[in-house]
Amino acid sequence: MQNRPEQPPAPLDGPAVDVSDARELLLGYLAWYREALLRKISGLSDDQLRTPVEPLRWSPLGLVQHLGRVERRWLRWGFAAEDVLAYPPGGDEAEWTVPADTPVGTVITAYRDEVNAASSLIAAAALTDKARVGGRFPTPDQAPSLGRILFHLLQEYARHVGHLDIARELIDGETGE
Known part of the structure; x- marks a missing residue:
């Protein structure tokens, strides 16, 4: 006799269960995580978004800022070799710290703009296309x-x-999926 759970298993995250194409899976999961990032900060106050979470030492808004810059570094500077600011002056502290006078909406818009720029680059390329030389990658073999x-x-x-997920639980007890 098989053990059967009392409740059916939770649906899979990411793309539909019948998706098997590698590109569609990869882009579907990437889209899911991009949406999850914004979903997991939803409902936090301005103060909760900006206050570094101990012991992590970064704020949820700082994480959004960081991931926008990661998108820029890997897709615009890396894959497309665009001449963009890859790292902010001030190193890691500037990477993760949102100035107090920067509105939350400005950080979210900048993140979405980077995602949109990355998505446009991805849509126009095959998974096998190599990154252009001159940005993040100085030589073809890199x-x-x-x-x-x-x-x-x-x-x-x-x-x-x-x-x-951990930060959110420490902030207000909300748990992730």
Whole structure:
């Protein structure tokens, strides 16, 4: 006799269960994590968004800012070799700290703008296309494929959205899925 759970298992996150195309899976999961990032900060006050969470030492809004810059570094500077500011002056502190006079909406809009720019680059390329030389990757032998870049980006999101689950629980007791 099989043990059957009393409740059916939760639906899978990401793309539909019948999706098997590698590109569609990769982009579907990336889209899911991008949405999860914003979903997990929903309902936080301005103060909760800005206050660094101990012992993590970063704020939820700082994480959104960081992931927008990660999108820029890997897709615009990395894959497309665009001449963009890859790292803010001030190093890690500037990467993760949102100035008090910067509105929350400005950070969210900047994040969405980077996601939109990255999505446009991705839509116009194959997973096997190599990154252009001249931005993040100075030589052809250092330039990875778009697929490799997207897998890196996906793991970055998975890790940080998991961190955000912990931060949110510490802030207000909300737990993630």
